[in-house]
Amino acid sequence: MSPALKTPPAPDSEDALTALVALVREDLDACNRQILERMQSPVALIPQLAAHLIAAGGKRLRPLLTLAAARMCGYRGDRHVRLAACVEFIHTATLLHDDVVDESDLRRGRASANAVFGNQASVLVGDFLFARSFELMVEDGSLEVLRILCGASATIAEGEVLQLVIQNDTSSTEEQYLDVIEGKTAALFAAATRVGAVVADRPQAEAEALDAYGRNLGIAFQLVDDALDYSAKQETLGKTVGDDFREGKITLPVLLAFARGDEAERGFWKRVLEERQQDEADLPQALELMQRHHAFEDTIARARDYGDRAIAALAGFPDNPEKQALANVVEFCIARAR
């Protein structure tokens, strides 16, 4: 493993993503064209609603990972472009269904699709994008790729259901929480990077290394997301502080503060998250408890730990610009918390 990767050059985090984008610019443009083309339908509401979410941006983080992973593996064809689009469709479909499930009004700083088009349309257009993503995989024609991405889709749904089950339950465990985020977030990161090795026809060990990279990165990414929900930094990202809190989602910062709190504090968490009795003073109170017990920093430290594992998983690959960019992406994901 090159020492440069062990401690990434701590670039400005946006720069890390910009550098990755610059590196696969042509592929990304082709992927965006593919996305726009394949979300079309004679039923006009489908591209309208999909455009609200897809065209509105988002970082394209997952497709970027597919593109860079394939190139890092020396792949020179263009199958990875279609698969990157496919990964973005799966991601978008889950976002649409998530917002219905969470009853969210905001997504990426603007009105969520369900708030604009209604829950019904969001459910059905999500289904369309799922089905379309499978069509893209079938067009690629590799059963190995199909196995990876279909498996990830099933795992995502399992993670989401588990999250629903343990929601509002302060007795749920860190292990359950990790199962949730491995399912709902990390499984798609892992599949997105793994298929890079598969299209490049690399040995099984490299596919597994890229799977480990994506999985650990995905866990780190979600840990940071969950920490940010309790941070003022969140507002600069166009999101509201305390969304998880209001929904009674049990995330690592909550589990840490709960475990480290005294009886009165546990009573507080049970009232606000289990019984969902919240008033205006409760979010500030929650933030104070988080601070008292270092729940935010320790969640970020945990994220950094998974981030290190992600970087370590790249060790066996030859040094090239894509490898460096993938290592820097880890820093990008974690630095959002700064």
Place this chain on the structure above:
Amino acid sequence: MSPALKTPPAPDSEDALTALVALVREDLDACNRQILERMQSPVALIPQLAAHLIAAGGKRLRPLLTLAAARMCGYRGDRHVRLAACVEFIHTATLLHDDVVDESDLRRGRASANAVFGNQASVLVGDFLFARSFELMVEDGSLEVLRILCGASATIAEGEVLQLVIQNDTSSTEEQYLDVIEGKTAALFAAATRVGAVVADRPQAEAEALDAYGRNLGIAFQLVDDALDYSAKQETLGKTVGDDFREGKITLPVLLAFARGDEAERGFWKRVLEERQQDEADLPQALELMQRHHAFEDTIARARDYGDRAIAALAGFPDNPEKQALANVVEFCIARAR
């Protein structure tokens, strides 16, 4: 085409289905085992919710079609069993999402899954079953089968979205209505029967004939369903009369009554379906208008017409018990209206 098929022996309709079940009993048992096995998950809520819908019965009409179509084509292996399970998973996933979209409280005469487990769980378990159905296809390993069933899934979603778009719009056309039911219902019937020819490795013409059989049968099936929503017969099927009416769904009986009504009647339809201002007297009034304009009988006559096309599509296949059973299924679907 054998004349016996042109005019099916008009069996008691339940007998037609019973005969089909008897003919593929072993396959159906294997399919049911496959369904129960593959809806399992470490997340207990998934099999619980799936069992509510799947184990609670339903006729297994679509998987029966796959099983019988493969056997009619002379197939002697067991790939069709897994694909029949896959078809039932797709169907179940769409039912779960439909009930969320329709806000239904009843399904097959008992509380719908969303009424018992909540909308959120229904959306997510539907996603799981979709993903699982794709995993089953991938295990089968035929790209041709994958193409057919993935394509059907995308078409189903398109049909459902179109239905949502033209809902409450009395100016929508018969053509749009046919697009909706071809998408939401007939596409899966067509795919379910078509894969029978594919696993049996039959020529393209036979795959297309089975596609036509399934598609026309599916349209007939949905036409009868839509007619039944305005018939007292509905209650004997454990469903409520007037569900479509209350939701403002524009179905063929409505389009016929609307087109044949005078200005006052059109005003009535606009008030109740477009403006959704309904009171107790309105459903009886709607039923009376349907009767006055023969909307029910003419919808059934249209269904019979599509049923005849379905039977005609079987003409090229050698006579065997499965072919006769598939012809009789047409009668089963239409006779529900009697």
